[in-house]
Amino acid sequence: MPSVNFVTVDVFTSSRFAGNPLAVIPDARGLSTEDMQRIAREFNYSESTFVLPPNDPSNDAHVRIFTPTTEVPFAGHPNVGTAFILGQLPSLFDKPVGETLRFEEKAGVVSVTLLRDRHSAVTGATIRAPGPLTTASTIPLELIARCASIATSQVKITNHAPIIASVGLAFAFAELNDLAALAAARPNASVFHEADVMYGAQAPAFPLFLYVRDEKSPWYIRARMFAPLDHVPEDPATGSASAGLGAFLVAGLEEKDATVGATIEQGVEMGRRSVIGLEVRKEGGEVKDVLVTGSCVKVMSGSMEV
Template identity: 60%
Template sequence: MNTVAYVTADVFTSERFAGNPLAVISDARGLSGEAMQKIATEFNYSETTFVLPPENPEHTARVRIFTPTAEIPFAGHPNVGTAFVLGRQADIFGKVPGDRLIFEEEAGLVDVQLLRTGGDVSGAKIRAPGQLQVGDTIAGDLIARCIQVDPESIRHTTHAPTFASVGLPFAFAELDSLETLGKASPNAAVFAEAAALHKEDKTGFSLFVYTRSSDKPWHIRARVFAPLDNVIEDPATGSASAALGAYLTSLLPEADVEMKITIEQGVEMGRRSLIGLDIRKSGGIVTDAFLSGQCVGIMRGEVAF
């Protein structure tokens, strides 16, 4: 019997047992894709990462990301958490980690900057690998039935419910209040109906709903539901947050702007997460989406395979 070591971390938080948990297999050599999927299913976190030597020796590592049901091309909290775990190691496949890491992923290269507190690695800031892509709009009534709220509570003022991506597509909808956000409850049968209508999301239909106040429009409260991917609710979703930040910035009238946005997620689950976004828009086009967060190490162990 062989074993591989793992580390878990809570991501997008500086408090233990908050944020979004992640399992990292920091040396996944010898594991098949099938074995990786089984391990990810066993952890049953929203994502588990598997780190391999890079194909290009100038890069840091190749990172594969699995949900409990499928491999995905990119996700935010797995990159932030994997960078945190690798940055605290003495070496990464024989090389001493610097403050900048480059991950090879299915969606492209992910550029990572380690964050430090008192000299110790405490988190990471990553650049989303893809440009903003905006997909089809979604009927407000369908969104309302997905989360069992009044259709009148789906806002269309800033944008209609729609798909957007900076590496992984999500459905986005704005709600009218914190009260509605708190009452939202996913109906898996309607999610399956939505997935059959919309094919943008390879893991089914992942829905990001949010609200924001007029006095703090760039401090956004959010919830994310992905029941078709065995993630009833996700406490922190970096890739979706980056896509929303990029999309909202694209809708601003200014041709050139740099926005700082905070996404607060996971509150209703008792796992409060804070995701920092830096979005750059130039010549009317969003050119860069950066997301950052703190992390806390939780567990170490071995998986037999």
């Protein structure tokens, strides 16, 4: 029976058993799409990645990303974690591994820069969101409240209505009043099914990203992400959603030109604290660039029979 090697890594953390776990198959040649989906379901992490030779030799790899139920076009922690693992290899598909890697994905080419410590060991990565900021429907706050099992009065709409936005992968975003409201949130899968019927064409499976901004430091944000229809009741860290939120918030600033750094803390309520660094650049009134940075820790490696 054939087997494949795997590595797991905790992403957006420098402490093992925190952050968001990821399974990486560094060489997925010979695996079918069905094999990849079965393996992702077996790990049952929010995502698993499968690394293949690039279609364009100017790129470094073709990376496919699977949740337990489906393939997705882009995600943050899978890119950071995959780059962390591949960056420790001497070569990738007979090509030397450089300081910047280019991953072909369904959402486009994702550029990833490795982070190193003073001993030159790879400690994490910075990724560039593959798409421009796009926004879709606003969402009734009553629907958001029912999805999260909280009162409508706990959904804050003074800054913006709940909305679907994306820089590569679409999420529903809603601001809450305070950390108590965020802690009280519980996903109601039956209501998520309702939301998916109405908004699934814009945000498949209706992943919901709830957040609270610190009053004294508004670019320090606490968040939670629920995607029960993707078999992810809660995600410890969601880089793609963080990038989308950062882009959306910076787009709403009065300044036409700005470079904003932000920190998003996620997974606290799950006991898997994650820290996601953002840098968003706006020029001429448009968001031009979104960078997502995170540290990683290797957890285990082995082989799986397929």
